[in-house]
Amino acid sequence: MKLYILLIFTTIIVIIKSSTSSSSSSSNEPISYNGWELVFEDEFEGNTLNINNWNPIFQSYDYNAELEIYLPENIVVDNGYLNIMSKKEQYQSHNYTSGKLTSSQRFNTTFGRIEVSAKLPIGKGYWPAIWMMPETDACWPLAGEIDIMESIGIDDLIYGTFHFSEKCGVNGQEGGNVTVPTFNQDFNLYSVIWDENQIIWMVNNVQYFQIKNSDIFPIPSTIPFYIILNTAVGGDWGGYPDEQTVFPQNFTIDYVRAYKQESNI
Numbered sequence: 205m206k207l208y209i210l211l212i213f214t215t216i217i218v219i220i221k222s223s224t225s226s227s228s229s230s231s232n233e234p235i236s237y238n239g240w241e242l243v244f245e246d247e248f249e250g251n252t253l254n255i256n257n258w259n260p261i262f263q264s265y266d267y268n269a270e271l272e273i274y275l276p277e278n279i280v281v282d283n284g285y286l287n288i289m290s291k292k293e294q295y296q297s298h299n300y301t302s303g304k305l306t307s308s309q310r311f312n313t314t315f316g317r318i319e320v321s322a323k324l325p326i327g328k329g330y331w332p333a334i335w336m337m338p339e340t341d342a343c344w345p346l347a348g349e350i351d352i353m354e355s356i357g358i359d360d361l362i363y364g365t366f367h368f369s370e371k372c373g374v375n376g377q378e379g380g381n382v383t384v385p386t387f388n389q390d391f392n393l394y395s396v397i398w399d400e401n402q403i404i405w406m407v408n409n410v411q412y413f414q415i416k417n418s419d420i421f422p423i424p425s426t427i428p429f430y431i432i433l434n435t436a437v438g439g440d441w442g443g444y445p446d447e448q449t450v451f452p453q454n455f456t457i458d459y460v461r462a463y464k465q466e467s468n469i
């Protein structure tokens with residue numbers, strides 16, 4: 205009798221497990237959200253980066269006392285994924301190479317729901333980011349900066365931040381964080397919902413932070429923003445790679461999708 209009950213119980217668990225794993229597994233079908241229309245997607249199918257969507261960046265100057273040089277060849281689309289590779293190798297005066305791509309002049313949006321499914325590198329000195337910058341020459345951060353996801357590799361904290369100030373070159377920021385224990389093992393969905401009243405940050409569609417429109421932090425509402433994906437190596441926030449930091453590693457992206465509220469189209 206006991207064994208029989210145990211058997212039924214195990215069967216139920218197996219059924220529950222298989223039904224949740226099939227619904228949460230990566231799919232090529234964009235998630236449909238009520239009231240939102242898909243306006244941009246890159247599923248990274250095939251084996252080449254779609255340059256109608258992205259600009260691979262060559263950049264040898266550093267911000268934030270970072271160590272990397274960004275090379276287009278470190279951006280590889282392979283088997284349905286975008287891999288941004290970070291390597292410990294000498295290139296010009298740099299000891300690390302990494303990758304950065306932007307959607308500037310390819311895809312930009314004012315307002316929307318922007319989501320990226322990604323698996324992150326782990327270790328001190330890794331600084332992967334999913335962020336958005338305004339399509340303007342205005343001095344940073346006068347027109348704002350939306351950081352959808354940042355990690356500094358040393359723990360399972362994920363950060364969402366909005367930067368703004370009225371003074372050129374002077375940082376102002378508001379941000380939140382959340383633990384994502386599987387950040388380097390699984391694909392998690394990092395996203396924001398941005399409208400005229402607020403910006404909401406989510407992981408796997410669960411909100412962890414929000415800013416409201418205010419005089420101090422005005423929600424950007426006129427200039428379109430483009431998407432940036434990159435991994436910095438080192439820098440004055442998370443610190444520098446140490447003996448434990450494993451190279452090479454990839455920042456792997458399954459897809460990037462953007463939606464607009466139907467009432468905003």
Ligand SMILES: *[C@@H]1O[C@H](CO)[C@@H](O)[C@H](O)[C@H]1NC(C)=O
Nearest residue numbers: 270271294296297298299300
């Ligand atoms: C690169 O590594 C060498 C040897 O460890 C070091 O002397 C040099 O300062 C490093 N360069 C940079 C730009 O960090």
Ligand SMILES: *[C@@H]1O[C@H](CO)[C@@H](O)[C@H](O)[C@H]1NC(C)=O
Nearest residue numbers: 308309310311312339340428
């Ligand atoms: C936004 O991107 C489009 C291409 O999709 C481009 O034509 C336009 O100039 C960009 N907007 C700004 C303000 O740069």
Ligand SMILES: *[C@@H]1O[C@H](CO)[C@@H](O)[C@H](O)[C@H]1NC(C)=O
Nearest residue numbers: 361363379380381382412413
């Ligand atoms: C994470 O957010 C909490 C508030 O939710 C804050 O108290 C804490 O300082 C933040 N942690 C870091 C490391 O920024």
Ligand SMILES: *[C@@H]1O[C@H](CO)[C@@H](O)[C@H](O)[C@H]1NC(C)=O
Nearest residue numbers: 280281282287289452453454
């Ligand atoms: C990183 O991605 C590249 C390109 O897809 C792949 O060849 C390589 O094996 C990956 N490296 C790691 C450490 O997973």
